[in-house]
Amino acid sequence: MIKAVDFKYDGITALSKEQFDEHYKLYKGYVDKVNEITDKLKSHENGAKDANSTYSLYRGLKESEGFALDGCILHELYFENIGKPAIPCEKTTKLLNIQFGTIENFFEDLTACCKAARGWCVFCYEHRTATFRNILLDAHNVGNIALGYPLLVIDMYENTHRLGTYFFCVFTP
Numbered sequence: 001m002i003k004a005v006d007f008k009y010d011g012i013t014a015l016s017k018e019q020f021d022e023h024y025k026l027y028k029g030y031v032d033k034v035n036e037i038t039d040k041l042k043s044h045e046n047g048a049k050d051a052n053s054t055y056s057l058y059r060g061l062k063e064s065e066g067f068a069l070d071g072c073i074l075h076e077l078y079f080e081n082i083g084k085p086a087i088p089c090e091k092t093t094k095l096l097n098i099q100f101g102t103i104e105n106f107f108e109d110l111t112a113c114c115k116a117a118r119g120w121c122v123f124c125y126e127h128r129t130a131t132f133r134n135i136l137l138d139a140h141n142v143g144n145i146a147l148g149y150p151l152l153v154i155d156m157y158e159n160t161h162r163l164g165t166y167f168f169c170v171f172t173p
């Protein structure tokens, strides 16, 4: 069973208290659903027998498990970052300059990715090629890349967030 992280509104200027509370409620809903699905999967005795890729109860539970769990994880990373200044650490800035040419080019790409996303924009480090990527997610579980480690998670579902309010995680490749 998982528990909701107790994020506080303190010091957030990017969102009103009401917006924060409503968003936090949505996050807690995902946590509850992960637990409900986990319970149902445990008691679903015939999973292997009736599993089917067109339709099966098992398929529905597994698909929803990914959606709800990614909904939790992405919101936790988002709540952790929100309201903090958008200042990449020195090492990240150096690497972004090398990969994108200039830091301005990087922010242009990040902004475009946010505008084009229906769900999330995730700035990540892709281990396989050792490069940064701005990834577009149309839903919590649609668009994530394997081996992409999230460094900055921006919720675009509500589509009203200002890029300047996000913080880059300290990055150690």
Ligand SMILES: [Fe+2]
Pocket (backbone or CB within 6 Å): 023, 026, 075, 155, 157, 158
């Ligand atoms: Fe959200």
